[in-house]
Amino acid sequence: MIIQSAVRSDIGKVRKKNEDSFGCCSELAFYIVADGMGGHQGGAVASALAVESMRRSLENTQAEDLTPIADSSGHYSTGGRRLEMAVHQANNDVFERSKQDAALEGMGTTIAAILFDLQEKVVCIGHVGDSRVYRVRVGQLDQLTEDHSVVQQLFRQGEIEQEEMRTHPSRHMLTQAVGTSAMVRPDIRMETPQVGDMFVLCSDGVHGVINDQELLEIVTAEGQDLQTACAGLVDLANERGGPDNSTVIVLAYEETAAR
Numbered sequence: 001m002i003i004q005s006a007v008r009s010d011i012g013k014v015r016k017k018n019e020d021s022f023g024c025c026s027e028l029a030f031y032i033v034a035d036g037m038g039g040h041q042g043g044a045v046a047s048a049l050a051v052e053s054m055r056r057s058l059e060n061t062q063a064e065d066l067t068p069i070a071d072s073s074g075h076y077s078t079g080g081r082r083l084e085m086a087v088h089q090a091n092n093d094v095f096e097r098s099k100q101d102a103a104l105e106g107m108g109t110t111i112a113a114i115l116f117d118l119q120e121k122v123v124c125i126g127h128v129g130d131s132r133v134y135r136v137r138v139g140q141l142d143q144l145t146e147d148h149s150v151v152q153q154l155f156r157q158g159e160i161e162q163e164e165m166r167t168h169p170s171r172h173m174l175t176q177a178v179g180t181s182a183m184v185r186p187d188i189r190m191e192t193p194q195v196g197d198m199f200v201l202c203s204d205g206v207h208g209v210i211n212d213q214e215l216l217e218i219v220t221a222e223g224q225d226l227q228t229a230c231a232g233l234v235d236l237a238n239e240r241g242g243p244d245n246s247t248v249i250v251l252a253y254e255e256t257a258a259r
Contacts, residue, residue, distance in 0.1 A: 001195070003029060003116060004252040006226035008234045012205055013242030019043030020203050020247040021109075023051040028058050029116035033131050033247050034109045035203040037177065042098070042107030049097060050090040050109045050178050057086035058115065079117030079124040080188050087111065087126055087178065087186040094179025108180035112145060112201045114251065116193070123199070123253075125189045129177045132207055134215065135191070136198040141216040144189060148175045166208070197253040202233070205246030209237050219250060226250045 005026065011018040019036040021044070034050050036043030066078045090111065098104045110129025117124060125133050130147040146152060150173040154160045178184055198219060207215070210233060218224075218232040229250045237246040 002254050006230045007249045008230035009247040010234045018245045020245040021047035021051045032113040033201045034111045035131050036109040038107035042104045046094050046107040046109040053090040053093040054086040057089040077117045077120050077122040079115050080190050083115045083124045083126040084188050091178045091184040108177035123191050123193045126186050128186050129174050131203050134200040193253045199251040202248040205244035209240040
């Protein structure tokens with residue numbers, strides 16, 4: 001199996017700096033989008049540190065030394081364990097760094113990450129915060145992550161309708177992020193990928209202004225390559241005011257390197 005990838009990140013039309021970071025580590029079959037927050041320099045520091053910390057953790061953990069974990073659907077994979085460990089390492093590194101520098105106090109970052117376990121043929125998805133992972137399969141878009149946000153919590157409790165989530169005054173408030181406290185509870189999900197699957201990882205600068213149907217249409221447009229799909233999503237976000245940094249990674253799980 002071969003994983004094709006493309007990425008695009010943009011400052012947007014409002015923010016003074018890009019506090020998003022990303023990693024496309026093909027040698028590890030690891031891909032991540034991180035959206036930083038906090039302090040004068042804190043957001044950019046937190047997101048970049050989380051990406052690098054997770055990359056190092058995955059390099060240093062060997063599958064044969066670990067016990068596989070299972071998700072709620074019964075998928076087992078040592079990849080899930082490695083990804084979970086990487087998130088905890090990133091949380092520790094960001095949290096400790098924030099305590100060392102007063103200018104970075106309170107910084108944190110979201111993460112949305114994928115690790116392909118090619119040996120066990122499992123895709124492991126991990127996230128904290130409101131950056132998302134989607135899967136496109138046979139023309140259908142499925143969101144594989146559930147935001148750790150106040151509006152998601154309100155929706156789950158039946159206090160607001162889904163249509164209210166995009167405009168609710170608390171829509172940007174997170175219930176957890178990497179590095180804002182000593183402990184973090186990442187959601188780890190594992191799926192069996194199929195040839196032809198596409199995966200989209202993005203910050204809320206993308207999904208906050210682009211709906212699911214639009215995202216699906218851009219990613220699956222006939223004759224379009226992955227890089228053009230990334231550019232199409234970021235360009236549309238900017239056309240709609242670019243209120244935030246926008247970062248997107250598009251992946252294709254294929255048998256050959258034809259794309």
